[in-house]
Amino acid sequence: xxxxxxxxxxxxxxxxxxxxxxxxxxxxxxxxxxxxxxxxxxxxxxxxxxxxxxxxxxxxxxxxxxxxxxxxxxxxxxxxxxxxxxxxxxxxxxxxxxxxxxxxxxxxxxxxxxxxxxxxxxxxxxxxxxxxxxxxxxxxxxxxxxxxxxxxxxxxxxxxxxxxxxxxxxxxxxxxxxxxxxxxxxxxxxxxxxxxxxxxxxxxx
Amino acid sequence: xxxxxxxxxxxxxxxxxxxxxxxxxxxxxxxxxxxxxxxxxxxxxxxxxxxxxxxxxxxxxxxxxxxxxxxxxxxxxxxxxxxxxxxxxxxxxxxxxxxxxxxxxxxxxxxxxxxxxxx
Ligand SMILES: [Zn+2]
Numbered sequence: 116x117x118x119x120x121x122x123x124x125x126x127x128x129x130x131x132x133x134x135x136x137x138x139x140x141x142x143x144x145x146x147x148x149x150x151x152x153x154x155x156x157x158x159x160x161x162x163x164x165x166x167x168x169x170x171x172x173x174x175x176x177x178x179x180x181x182x183x184x185x186x187x188x189x190x191x192x193x194x195x196x197x198x199x200x201x202x203x204x205x206x207x208x209x210x211x212x213x214x215x216x217x218x219x220x221x222x223x224x225x226x227x228x229x230x231x232x233x234x235x236x237x238x239x240x241x242x243x244x245x246x247x248x249x250x251x252x253x254x255x256x257x258x259x260x261x262x263x264x265x266x267x268x269x270x271x272x273x274x275x276x277x278x279x280x281x282x283x284x285x286x287x288x289x290x291x292x293x294x295x296x297x298x299x300x301x302x303x304x305x306x307x308x309x310x311x312x313x314x315x316x317x318x319x320x
Numbered sequence: 321x322x323x324x325x326x327x328x329x330x331x332x333x334x335x336x337x338x339x340x341x342x343x344x345x346x347x348x349x350x351x352x353x354x355x356x357x358x359x360x361x362x363x364x365x366x367x368x369x370x371x372x373x374x375x376x377x378x379x380x381x382x383x384x385x386x387x388x389x390x391x392x393x394x395x396x397x398x399x400x401x402x403x404x405x406x407x408x409x410x411x412x413x414x415x416x417x418x419x420x421x422x423x424x425x426x427x428x429x430x431x432x433x434x435x436x437x438x439x
Contacts, residue, residue, distance in 0.1 A: 199383040
């Protein structure tokens with residue numbers, strides 16, 4: 116009982132029922148080529164906002180919103196991902212999301228935007244390593260060639276059977292955002308899919 | 321599998337989309353003229369042509385936006401992709417729009433289909 120309460124207080128983490136760290140690799144490999152970890156308690160806000168108020172919203176969150184869809188803008192630890200022509204996902208530092216939500220809801224443009232705090236509904240997972248594109252292409256029908264999936268590109272797609280937002284941070288470094296309830300399924304899928312390259316799942320930050 | 325070009329996300333696999341059935345079905349207005357027969361035409365009767373068909377599709381696994389699509393039901397050729405609330409622009413698409421039985425039905429006469437605005 117005490118355990119459940121403390122879990123609720125600290126908020127949901129993606130891999131509650133897994134014993135981390137996990138290391139799975141074939142014996143022939145010295146070190147795993149894929150690393151996976153959760154970015155815990157990252158603030159996430161889903162914002163609907165039309166073109167007219169895009170600049171004003173950018174000023175409020177201190178990060179310009181991407182004009183094109185499937186793009187990501189980042190500034191000082193904040194990320195803005197465009198999910199659709201008028202829909203954005205804002206990633207904020209852990210703990211700052213409630214204040215940011217209040218700021219947006221009490222601003223001049225609050226009548227024209229809709230803010231939903233999805234911090235615990237979604238979880239962010241970081242994957243990196245030289246073979247990360249090969250592993251992702253096993254479960255995702257997106258072109259992962261570095262020329263077509265480049266830095267600061269974000270797509271929404273299906274990975275295995277789960278719906279995710281996939282963001283490219285560096286050439287071999289990705290973040291994906293999925294439903295917290297799908298996180299363990301995705302972790303299981305990753306352990307299976309990347310066994311040949313070796314995978315190390317750490318507890319995260 | 322079809323390759324569908326979402327107007328927002330670009331070319332994706334068909335499995336990411338869901339089909340919403342026939343496009344351009346106008347809902348009848350609540351009018352005294354509205355009988356059960358007319359309303360059932362709106363609710364139950366669907367068009368299932370051999371040839372070009374106008375459909376609504378949603379990019380469920382991606383941007384979750386709806387759009388219209390003109391598809392040949394024989395060859396699966398995608399003729400046109402156009403936004404919601406707009407009519408097809410290609411010759412084949414226009415023909416398919418006119419060929420639908422709905423255009424001559426009593427039910428559409430009492431509904432108010434969105435009119436093409438001339439600017
Ligand atoms: Zn799309």
